[in-house]
Amino acid sequence: MDWRREMVENLLTPVGDNKVSNSRDSSIHIVTDLYQTCINRKAIVRPPTIDNYLRVVYEAGEEVGLEMVTTGLVAKRLNVAQSTATVAIQRLAREGMLSYEAYYGAKLTNAGRKRAQQTVRKHRILESFLTRVLNLNWAETHAQAQFLEQGVCPWLLERIDEFLDHPSHCPHGDPIPQLDGSLPASETMALTECREGVGFVLCRVLGHNPNLLRYLNEMRLGIGAKGVVLANASEGGPMVVCLSGQRREICRQVACKLMIQSIDTASEIKQCAHLKKAKKTRKAGKQVAL
Numbered sequence: 001m002d003w004r005r006e007m008v009e010n011l012l013t014p015v016g017d018n019k020v021s022n023s024r025d026s027s028i029h030i031v032t033d034l035y036q037t038c039i040n041r042k043a044i045v046r047p048p049t050i051d052n053y054l055r056v057v058y059e060a061g062e063e064v065g066l067e068m069v070t071t072g073l074v075a076k077r078l079n080v081a082q083s084t085a086t087v088a089i090q091r092l093a094r095e096g097m098l099s100y101e102a103y104y105g106a107k108l109t110n111a112g113r114k115r116a117q118q119t120v121r122k123h124r125i126l127e128s129f130l131t132r133v134l135n136l137n138w139a140e141t142h143a144q145a146q147f148l149e150q151g152v153c154p155w156l157l158e159r160i161d162e163f164l165d166h167p168s169h170c171p172h173g174d175p176i177p178q179l180d181g182s183l184p185a186s187e188t189m190a191l192t193e194c195r196e197g198v199g200f201v202l203c204r205v206l207g208h209n210p211n212l213l214r215y216l217n218e219m220r221l222g223i224g225a226k227g228v229v230l231a232n233a234s235e236g237g238p239m240v241v242c243l244s245g246q247r248r249e250i251c252r253q254v255a256c257k258l259m260i261q262s263i264d265t266a267s268e269i270k271q272c273a274h275l276k277k278a279k280k281t282r283k284a285g286k287q288v289a290l
């Protein structure tokens, strides 16, 4: 469905109990402003701006823990040709926003990081707005927020932030930088680091791959979902987890993108029939068939 039509249709849907329960008038004003911005700018086909580039370098570095981000990765994330990304990155290097080394990639300078943080803030607040107020699926919000971040001015952004009661994380669990550049503390680890028997709550999904997000939706594995690790073989192979009483396999490429916090004493562990059965079988000295 055309997202603009969806935006208007969602506007007509009453705001539920679990949504932001602020004044409906304010909601309508904000949506109308955003909608008008989109129409005026026809930004759906606009090429990425330098702020889009800086955000992507920031996010890619944040996810993989590397400062140096290749032009190929930037091009892929922004859906542009590698030559286009290289030209933009070289320009940003001349402007002092990035330091660039041919064949290695680019990293943010202090000035570039400061500017990128403000775009990241804008992007993640918009994602929160699209998900919480307009009910957009978390697989769709990233692309739409990337487009909207080109047109939303600072005063509107701060108004949306206030309207949402200053969210600390985006719908994918990424921390939202504050105006002073600080980040909310969030200590997480990859699901692949979890040993067998550990309860967990999903806090963050790295990357914005819509296919991955849709797949997680099918598994009902959203932010805040709880589960228990049933098997995590060190030699590789898929991880086995229990989610809402269902035994599920998660391949390691996916599991390493799921950032969790452990919840050892959670009721999920006590209630997990799979884990109880596994423990019983192990006590009896039998092979565990998970």
Ligand SMILES: [Zn+2]
Residues within 6 Å of the ligand: 124, 127, 142, 170, 171, 172, 173, 174
């Ligand atoms: Zn996000």
